[in-house]
Amino acid sequence: MNRTAAEVQARLATTQSFGGLVSALRGMAAARTERARTRIAGADAYSHTVAAAIGQALALLPADAAVARTGDGHDEMLWLVFGAEQGFNGGYTERVLDALPTTTPTTRIVLLGEQAKRIAHVRRLPIEAHAPLVAHAGAVIPASERLRSLLLDTLARKPAASVELLFGELGAGNHFELRRQRLLPLDLETLRAAPTQAPRVHQPPAELLHLLAGEYVTARLARAVLHSHAVENLARLSAMAAAQENVAKLGESLQAELRQLRQEAITAEVVELAAGLRSLRARSDAATGP
Template sequence: MTGRLAEMEARIATVHKLASVISAMRGIAASRAMEARRHVDSIRIFAETIGEAIGHALAEVPEAGRAPAGDGPAGRLALIVIAGEQGFAGAYSERVFDAAAGLLGGAHDLFLAGDRGALVAAEREIKVAWSAPMVGHAAQATALATRLTEAIYRALANGTATRVSIVHAMPGGTQEMQVVTRQIVPFDYRRFPLPAHGVAPRLTLPPETLLARLVEEYVFSELTEAVMLAFAAENEARMRAMIAAHENVTARLDTLVAAARRLRQDEITDEIVELTTGSVPAEEGAERRV
């Protein structure tokens, strides 16, 4: 085997290993995206339960007492952006920041989740007021949502923010991801209808206190859902990137295999020519010796 052919076959073996790694990464991303989708259903059931309780509490609270901290159309914005944590997801984080660009132009404090997002923010010279790593597993979503909830309520209590919005990606399966923007504060009580029956619930807390705590729980559920949806979307983006990478590697592998076959055929041809041209002198020499 010539050096050229040996080098080509070594490259083919390396590309085969790369294809195996890409397939494994695609499988892991698919598994994580499916797991996140299952958790979203549970989070939404929790949110519906809290929402029903808010409806009951609203019936006991005068309308003047329903406005949480930060109510009002104007003021400084606490903008939560949930970007990516790991690589090999294409332009995932860049697209999330593109969707948030309209909100980043006004008075705001950026609350950022995702180390990849921190790189994008640095490249675009966007100041980050608060940051945390994005989750690497679905089980970590509640911990991140808790930290986000505490951070934004601290900003509302300190008066450094009067409004809260969140920007995150949505999983789309085989379709391209979408990025959504949702307002968290001021809290929209119109989403929660008052109970149809006139039976008042038995309360152990003042109605205003109960309502405030329920609102905080609902905001926590919204942030948990956003984190989980973003986690699913990031892994779906990684799946799409790995599918594209696998197609490229397969095409490269086909090219290398074809080139190796040509080299091998050239070697075989050269060996045949050598045998053919080398056999005549050998026979003539034998006759002379006789």
Template sequence: MTERLVDVTQRIRTVHQLSAVISAMRGIAAARAREARAQLDGIRAYARTIAGGIGHALAFLPQPLPPEPPHAPHPAHAGHVVIALCAEQGFAGAFSAHVLEAAERVRLRAPERPFTLFIIGDRGLLVAEEKSIPYAWSAAMISHPDQAPELASRIVDALYARLDGGPQVSLLHAVPGDGAAQVTEKRLVPFDFARFPLARHAVPPLTTLPPDVLLARLVEEYVFTELAEAIMLSFAAENEARMRAMIAAHANVDKTLDSLVARSRQLRQEEITNEIVELAAAASRP
């Protein structure tokens, strides 16, 4: 079928509309990434406060806890729980696939151990179903930074319900950066007390709880802050990945638009030429 100028003109309008949508999505992703980064300072300040409390609580214990290396081996029967923070929405490229690939590498480090996977993010669930990756629990990723504390609380509740038997717990999440998002691994359980120096003060602070109870509650709160920080970092990285995808899409749209504009000019010139030929033919008739 012969291409018509009116059809090409309509396609140009459609591509202009698509370009506007892509620009809007890029702007929204940029705003969300900035909001997430802005929240990190507050989360980290709270974590430092809890860390100071853990240092005090450790000093109150009758006997100091034995030091444990950050990567101490875990019993094979204990199992391994991995929390994978993936994307909630689309147009983020291979963001979720990279996180789940990192989870698979963790599983292969000790294939003989029971492996439990938590997937956060609907796009991560889609990738897991496509690749037949089994998972034990899932939840939606946040769509706004203000939702991070609620999601962190849900993960903590689901996690502590599965801590019987002393499993190791790792957290996988992407971190924002200038290039492609990098996936990092953080160990949550067993808790590494060696990170917290003992507090030494001439006058110890007043406490209303036994040192072991106080320490246990502070550890729970610190794990919560680690999850909240990871959720915010992952959310920022997801939106930065979406920004990069929208930049690439906008470049493709510009190329398509240039091609359509050139084609419309060619068709317009052909129509003008045909009209001139018709006029000349009509004028030459007796």
């Protein structure tokens, strides 16, 4: 369908406005990704420090002391699935949900992220509990503490054999991978260490271990929340970069079409003017003839 120059001009203006929005979203996603990236080293150090403390606390226990394991007697896995909080992320949430195991009928899901909740509802996934994620990296610690409370409440209602994490982990550069990691029960044997000297403690070793285990779970959750936030914004950054390229190409196409329509309008005006001049000359010649 042929369009007028005014219609093309209006669409070009809309495209340019949309390009401004895409550029703003891209800049915001880039800033949030970098802020999260700068905090990841701290989150990793926090987790490693608590793990080392658990190893020292385990060394203080008697050799025959048994450590309770979460979820004995149950064969169900509880998945903490870290989706996206906001949209415009190039299908990142869909990739996360596609990575969920589908062969296990006893899988339970605690879903994180508002956009993930909407997409899971469309897919009719059985969601046992839900919580929002974060919009900026500064909210990671409070969010991880709320998530730990939600996890404990969920397990109190119905224990599970294990708790698994599914989240996006930020890598070097602009790369990320979806990770599956076990959160509970803690693999205490891999954390056990023989300290060079006995640490000074003011609590019974079993009580100290219980407190450190809770802190370690919070640290692991904080790390997963932070990585998930960074990856969501990295995915949004990539999606907005592609959208900006498409908007630029569309803008160039519309500008070329607008130039062509204007040239055609000018040509039509010149032709009409030339025809008028010929008609005027013919009438003038007829009036001055013999």
